[in-house]
Amino acid sequence: MAPCLAGEALARGIFIAQHQGRIEHFAARRNGGDVPKPVAANGVHLPPVFVAEPFSGVLTMEGSLVAVTKLPTKWGEFALHVFTFGEEHHLALVLGDLTQAGPVLTRIHSECLTGDALFSQRCDCGSQLASALQAISREGRGLLIYLRQEGRGIGLLNKLKAYQLQDGGLDTVDANLALGLEVDSRSYEYCRFMFNHFGIQSIRLITNNPKKLAAIAAMGIAVERLPSESSVVADNERYIATKIERMGHLF
Numbered sequence: 001m002a003p004c005l006a007g008e009a010l011a012r013g014i015f016i017a018q019h020q021g022r023i024e025h026f027a028a029r030r031n032g033g034d035v036p037k038p039v040a041a042n043g044v045h046l047p048p049v050f051v052a053e054p055f056s057g058v059l060t061m062e063g064s065l066v067a068v069t070k071l072p073t074k075w076g077e078f079a080l081h082v083f084t085f086g087e088e089h090h091l092a093l094v095l096g097d098l099t100q101a102g103p104v105l106t107r108i109h110s111e112c113l114t115g116d117a118l119f120s121q122r123c124d125c126g127s128q129l130a131s132a133l134q135a136i137s138r139e140g141r142g143l144l145i146y147l148r149q150e151g152r153g154i155g156l157l158n159k160l161k162a163y164q165l166q167d168g169g170l171d172t173v174d175a176n177l178a179l180g181l182e183v184d185s186r187s188y189e190y191c192r193f194m195f196n197h198f199g200i201q202s203i204r205l206i207t208n209n210p211k212k213l214a215a216i217a218a219m220g221i222a223v224e225r226l227p228s229e230s231s232v233v234a235d236n237e238r239y240i241a242t243k244i245e246r247m248g249h250l251f
């Protein structure tokens with residue numbers, strides 16, 4: 001029989017197991033493999049999908065800063081920071097001095113290979129990324145966190161399989177469900193470590209996603225929302241409408 005841990009120790013065990021599970025979960029999905037079976041910590045069985053956070057602002061998902069390098073872009077030269085979290089690695093693009101007083105203009109962008117790098121107009125990721133970098137550049141100071149959780153966390157292969165189903169008529173939500181995947185399995189926990197690293201306590205967050213705002217506020221970061229600008233074209237009109245109607249996004 002598993003030893004019985006009291007209170008905080010048990011909760012801490014669950015928290016660590018959840019995050020370890022999430023890392024394995026994301027890694028398996030990114031590689032297009034099977035997601036791992038539910039894990040058990042201290043005798044407590046956990047669901048295969050980790051959504052609820054038992055803590056806010058108490059424990060930090062441990063990361064390490066492994067490199068800082070210059071990233072010249074057409075909107076200016078950013079300092080590119082690379083953080084690792086176990087097998088995961090995520091990026092932060094910094095412009096100007098983040099230690100100055102006042103909320104930091106911030107975008108938390110999840111990777112979209114097709115939209116960010118291949119100019120896809122199936123979604124609005126590329127235009128949101130460009131307009132956020134431009135806004136940060138105009139302000140002369142800000143942070144863009146680039147989380148490598150492709151396809152709202154389901155990985156590139158699954159995302160492209162979902163695209164194939166969408167070609168057959170399903171929307172982005174039903175295509176994920178048809179593949180037995182979550183509609184949105186992104187985590188913003190990595191940001192907590194980065195905010196701590198940069199000493200950031202308040203931000204103006206460029207987003208249309210209320211779930212992201214809630215996740216950041218739950219970390220104890222003061223957050224004000226700025227709408228994210230994206231371009232609506234014929235090819236992404238239905239996708240954006242689905243995000244508004246079925247995922248609660250604001251525009």
Ligand SMILES: [Zn+2]
Nearest residue numbers: 112115123125
């Ligand atoms: Zn996209």
